[in-house]
Amino acid sequence: MSDLLIKNAFVIDPINRINGEIMDIAVRDGRIVEDVGQGAEVIDAAGCLTLPGGIDSHTHICGTKVNFGRYMSPEDMRAGREARRGVKHSISGYSVPTTYANSYRYAIMGYTTLLEGAMAPLEARHTHEEFSATPLQDVMANTLFDGNWGVMEAIRDGDLERAAAIVGWTLSAVKGFGIKLTNPGGTEAWGYGKDVTCIRDKVPYFEVTPAEIIETMIRSCELLRLPHSVHLHCNNLGKPGNYACTIETLNLVPDLNEKRQTLYATHVQFHSYGGSDWKTFCSKAEPVADTVNNRPQIVIDMGQVMFGKTTTMTADGPMEFNLYRLHHDKWSNHDVELETGSGIIPVLYRRKNLVNSIMWAIGLELALLVKNPWQCMLTTDNPNGAPFVKYPEIIALLMSKKYRDAEFATVHPDTGSKVVLPALERELDWNEIAVMTRAGQAKALGITGIGKGHLGIGAEADIAVYPLKVDDIDPSTEYQRVIDGFAQTKWTVKRGRPVSRDGEILVHGENTTIWVDPKIRPERDISRNPRFVEMFNHWYSVRMSNYPVQDEYLKRNLRMETEAAI
Amino acid sequence: MIHRDMICPFCGCLCDDLVITTEGNEVVQVDNACTLGTHKLMGAWKNRLKNPIMRNGGGWRDASYEEAIEYAAGVLLDADRPLLYGWSSTQGEAQGLGVSMAELLGGVIDSTTSVCHGPSILAIQEVGHPGCTLGQVKNRADLVIYWACNPTEAHPRHMSRYTTYADGFFLENAFRDRKLIVVDVRKSETTSIADEFVKVKPGGDYAVFAALRAIVRGRADVVPDTVAGVTKEQLVRIGEMCKEAKFGALFFGVGLTMAPGKYKNIRNAIELVDELNRYTKWTLTPLRGHYNVHGSNEVFTWMTGYPYAVDFSRQIAFYNPGETTAVDILARKECDACLIVASDPGAHFPKACLEHLAKIPTVLIDPMHTVTTPLCRCQIPTAVNGIDAGGTAYRMDGVPIHVKKFMDLGYPSDTEVIGRIFEQIKEVKHP
Numbered sequence: 001m002s003d004l005l006i007k008n009a010f011v012i013d014p015i016n017r018i019n020g021e022i023m024d025i026a027v028r029d030g031r032i033v034e035d036v037g038q039g040a041e042v043i044d045a046a047g048c049l050t051l052p053g054g055i056d057s058h059t060h061i062c063g064t065k066v067n068f069g070r071y072m073s074p075e076d077m078r079a080g081r082e083a084r085r086g087v088k089h090s091i092s093g094y095s096v097p098t099t100y101a102n103s104y105r106y107a108i109m110g111y112t113t114l115l116e117g118a119m120a121p122l123e124a125r126h127t128h129e130e131f132s133a134t135p136l137q138d139v140m141a142n143t144l145f146d147g148n149w150g151v152m153e154a155i156r157d158g159d160l161e162r163a164a165a166i167v168g169w170t171l172s173a174v175k176g177f178g179i180k181l182t183n184p185g186g187t188e189a190w191g192y193g194k195d196v197t198c199i200r201d202k203v204p205y206f207e208v209t210p211a212e213i214i215e216t217m218i219r220s221c222e223l224l225r226l227p228h229s230v231h232l233h234c235n236n237l238g239k240p241g242n243y244a245c246t247i248e249t250l251n252l253v254p255d256l257n258e259k260r261q262t263l264y265a266t267h268v269q270f271h272s273y274g275g276s277d278w279k280t281f282c283s284k285a286e287p288v289a290d291t292v293n294n295r296p297q298i299v300i301d302m303g304q305v306m307f308g309k310t311t312t313m314t315a316d317g318p319m320e321f322n323l324y325r326l327h328h329d330k331w332s333n334h335d336v337e338l339e340t341g342s343g344i345i346p347v348l349y350r351r352k353n354l355v356n357s358i359m360w361a362i363g364l365e366l367a368l369l370v371k372n373p374w375q376c377m378l379t380t381d382n383p384n385g386a387p388f389v390k391y392p393e394i395i396a397l398l399m400s401k402k403y404r405d406a407e408f409a410t411v412h413p414d415t416g417s418k419v420v421l422p423a424l425e426r427e428l429d430w431n432e433i434a435v436m437t438r439a440g441q442a443k444a445l446g447i448t449g450i451g452k453g454h455l456g457i458g459a460e461a462d463i464a465v466y467p468l469k470v471d472d473i474d475p476s477t478e479y480q481r482v483i484d485g486f487a488q489t490k491w492t493v494k495r496g497r498p499v500s501r502d503g504e505i506l507v508h509g510e511n512t513t514i515w516v517d518p519k520i521r522p523e524r525d526i527s528r529n530p531r532f533v534e535m536f537n538h539w540y541s542v543r544m545s546n547y548p549v550q551d552e553y554l555k556r557n558l559r560m561e562t563e564a565a566i
Numbered sequence: 567m568i569h570r571d572m573i574c575p576f577c578g579c580l581c582d583d584l585v586i587t588t589e590g591n592e593v594v595q596v597d598n599a600c601t602l603g604t605h606k607l608m609g610a611w612k613n614r615l616k617n618p619i620m621r622n623g624g625g626w627r628d629a630s631y632e633e634a635i636e637y638a639a640g641v642l643l644d645a646d647r648p649l650l651y652g653w654s655s656t657q658g659e660a661q662g663l664g665v666s667m668a669e670l671l672g673g674v675i676d677s678t679t680s681v682c683h684g685p686s687i688l689a690i691q692e693v694g695h696p697g698c699t700l701g702q703v704k705n706r707a708d709l710v711i712y713w714a715c716n717p718t719e720a721h722p723r724h725m726s727r728y729t730t731y732a733d734g735f736f737l738e739n740a741f742r743d744r745k746l747i748v749v750d751v752r753k754s755e756t757t758s759i760a761d762e763f764v765k766v767k768p769g770g771d772y773a774v775f776a777a778l779r780a781i782v783r784g785r786a787d788v789v790p791d792t793v794a795g796v797t798k799e800q801l802v803r804i805g806e807m808c809k810e811a812k813f814g815a816l817f818f819g820v821g822l823t824m825a826p827g828k829y830k831n832i833r834n835a836i837e838l839v840d841e842l843n844r845y846t847k848w849t850l851t852p853l854r855g856h857y858n859v860h861g862s863n864e865v866f867t868w869m870t871g872y873p874y875a876v877d878f879s880r881q882i883a884f885y886n887p888g889e890t891t892a893v894d895i896l897a898r899k900e901c902d903a904c905l906i907v908a909s910d911p912g913a914h915f916p917k918a919c920l921e922h923l924a925k926i927p928t929v930l931i932d933p934m935h936t937v938t939t940p941l942c943r944c945q946i947p948t949a950v951n952g953i954d955a956g957g958t959a960y961r962m963d964g965v966p967i968h969v970k971k972f973m974d975l976g977y978p979s980d981t982e983v984i985g986r987i988f989e990q991i992k993e994v995k996h997p
Contacts, residue, residue, distance in 0.1 A: 076871075098871045098883075123965055133868065193813075337699045338705075345694070543582050
């Protein structure tokens with residue numbers, strides 16, 4: 001039995017509608033309880049901003065393409081090197097740091113739960129191996145189905161239940177969390193060097209459209225009763241004029257779930273571009289945000305771009321090749337048979353570059369124009385828009401018009417005619433930031449029920465105490481204090497145990513891998529379907545029996561079983 | 567007993583469809599494997615070292631595991647600059663422990679990568695890597711190039727599982743519909759089945775790549791009549807074949823990485839593939855030798871940020887191939903103790919390196935006598951991954967596979983032995 005008492009905390013807990021109450025938080029055996037006895041370890045939070053542990057609902061921290069980003073970038077490793085000390089391993093890297101570095105830096109910022117945004121099922125074992133080396137956060141992996149042959153054949157046959165059965169079996173087999181679609185259909189077309197333009201093109205050979213893939217997967221997700229909705233990286237990422245495709249895609253989405261959104265559209269900044277080429281490139285955040293405002297079944301994340309060096313990586317293989325042809329640095333590609341693909345290139349976002357400046361503005365515009373903070377999550381699509389260590393700066397930009405104006409004065413001088421950002425007066429408050437960085441993310445992921453994203457009785461005791469006295473700070477003018485405060489907690493508590501204090505890592509922890517196991521009727525078990533088995537053993541380069549991730553790859557794990565409707 | 571869908575622990579193909587028949591503790595039949603894999607699986611149980619051995623004057627004496635492990639830990643703890651080398655024929659779990667151990671010791675950890683595809687990685691770090699999984703090649707490729715390698719003899723099932731002889735989803739008659747180009751300095755078993763055999767003068771690969779890049783870009787006019795012994799006519803023909811292919815796959819071996827030009831050859835190869843992607847789809851894959859050498863690169867990378875040759879002497883991970891690579895450290899007589907795991911530098915390293923290995927306390931973890939054994943002061947036998955131990959391995963294309971154990975001969979795995987050495991080191995070194 002381990003007891004902890006956090007005293008005098010200034011608590012914001014949006015799920016429990018607590019907005020700035022001074023209170024004590026009692027913890028026993030990793031859960032929040034009513035009270036603990038005299039013997040408890042005491043942390044005096046002394047009126048400091050205390051939030052549920054941060055949750056990143058879209059980041060890239062583990063797996064084949066992340067590791068290849070490191071592999072190809074020794075120059076990135078020369079930044080951020082720190083020596084081994086105490087329980088802390090040596091770390092390296094800035095935009096694609098080592099697994100330990102990711103975990104420590106997130107912990108120091110108060111983050112306790114992370115979702116790896118894209119896991120190729122065939123290579124899932126790798127993601128789980130890296131998860132086991134991520135000591136301070138609970139983790140989960142969205143699983144890629146954008147170019148899944150079995151799914152596309154089921155769609156072509158009009159067999160929704162078969163598509164759902166394939167998704168259900170695959171999630172169980174690879175210990176995945178939710179459905180990720182990255183440029184649906186486009187990565188399959190990239191198998192022969194092609195792509196699709198928006199959602200009405202037919203995917204070569206399979207003769208299905210991205211729209212059909214998206215619709216079928218949304219319905220499959222609900223049939224399987226998955227906690228999280230479909231997580232979509234829209235088609236046409238990064239192309240001038242793509243906002244029309246984005247809006248057309250968002251307008252496809254029915255409202256199918258009372259508890260959460262039906263679609264999570266990711267890094268929408270990269271999908272809100274106007275113009276017809278790079279010369280006429282401009283922001284179309286307003287119509288995209290209007291669409292989101294009118295469709296409560298949709299949640300987006302920002303995909304904020306911040307200036308500086310980073311490494312872009314995505315399952316959207318053709319997009320990365322196009323981006324490489326603009327940047328001419330280096331390019332890695334990795335297509336995965338029957339499933340998906342990926343690409344990686346390093347990028348430098350520059351203030352002097354007009355396009356980069358407009359991109360920077362669009363992310364902020366989206367967060368300020370989407371009225372309901374529960375519908376817009378704060379992310380950079382780490383590391384695509386920027387490494388996650390930039391989150392404190394983004395928070396400050398959203399809380400301070402003065403800071404935005406100061407930054408705006410440093411970007412390309414023509415930016416003003418291409419964006420609406422200078423006209424936006426809104427300044428987000430502490431509660432809205434708490435929604436966008438933890439409560440909203442937990443709700444969107446469907447994990448509030450397992451005690452994530454809030455501080456109610458019975459919740460996981462994942463707690464972040466920031467050195468921010470909310471009553472003493474005016475975030476609209478004192479933005480540097482906001483940045484410093486969110487950059488490093490006074491205490492980060494993971495499952496009831498302090499894991500970092502003032503930037504120092506205190507323990508070598510053990511995470512929980514959260515995965516979903518939809519319970520499907522035996523007659524719908526696709527692994528017994530002769531056609532599916534034949535496809536598998538004929539066209540994959542591994543045997544079906546060697547495909548599932550063995551239990552031994554998951555140390556501590558939480559299996560979320562769902563009662564599928566098939 | 568019949569064991570199905572077993573994984574072959576020989577080369578980077580990691581074939582996973584083996585059927586192995588055992589009777590007691592003996593492998594009596596192996597189906598589906600190539601000659602090399604079959605030989606490893608059928609012979610491995612016979613020639614094992616029975617127990618740890620240690621130097622006894624000019625000879626050897628038997629030792630217990632406890633004694634050998636204590637000796638290994640002592641040697642590493644006493645060293646100022648220990649080198650932990652090998653790691654390519656063992657499970658990922660052991661590799662991970664090795665990295666943590668090197669970190670705590672302030673030592674250097676390197677894998678056999680530095681003497682095989684190290685130059686490929688240097689090239690990738692400069693220009694990237696347009697690759698794919700092997701199933702993509704199997705299902706799509708209508709043109710395959712093997713450059714400076716001989717898969718028929720080194721990776722005997724590569725062509726039947728993934729390329730020339732494999733069924734392809736998008737190819738009606740895969741064998742007839744695929745074209746095969748082999749580029750080498752001499753004829754080999756593989757060249758004999760090629761549609762085009764390109765015979766390059768030794769050391770001429772870089773020039774041939776450069777000529778092909780020019781041709782693909784439409785600048786055949788700058789190419790002379792012959793390039794490194796290859797006629798312009800043939801180069802133009804090949805350039806056209808490459809552009810006309812719907813999906814091309816280039817595989818290359820150590821004949822390219824270790825030829826004059828080294829990593830620049832690979833850089834030029836990658837840039838040719840990159841250029842071809844402007845016209846059609848092309849990918850490139852290094853043919854990795856040891857079954858888990860690519861795994862060592864993966865594990866080292868996520869733990870340290872670098873794929874091989876990682877030096878922890880500054881307490882941070884430092885990487886500078888040519889300085890922190892095993893051969894260089896040994897040739898400079900820099901390390902004062904060496905732990906060798908699952909590799910045989912005695913058979914491959916330069917003489918000066920071996921002389922130094924013999925002078926310092928060298929411990930070998932390997933199931934059998936090897937050419938490295940005579941250079942060591944202690945050898946600890948372990949189970950063979952894929953036979954009497956299980957664990958993770960990464961195929962040459964980065965697909966992680968769980969290599970399975972199918973018998974128990976009573977040996978501890980590499981992970982267990984290294985774990986025990988590490989525990990003893992932690993007792994002394996950990997704060």
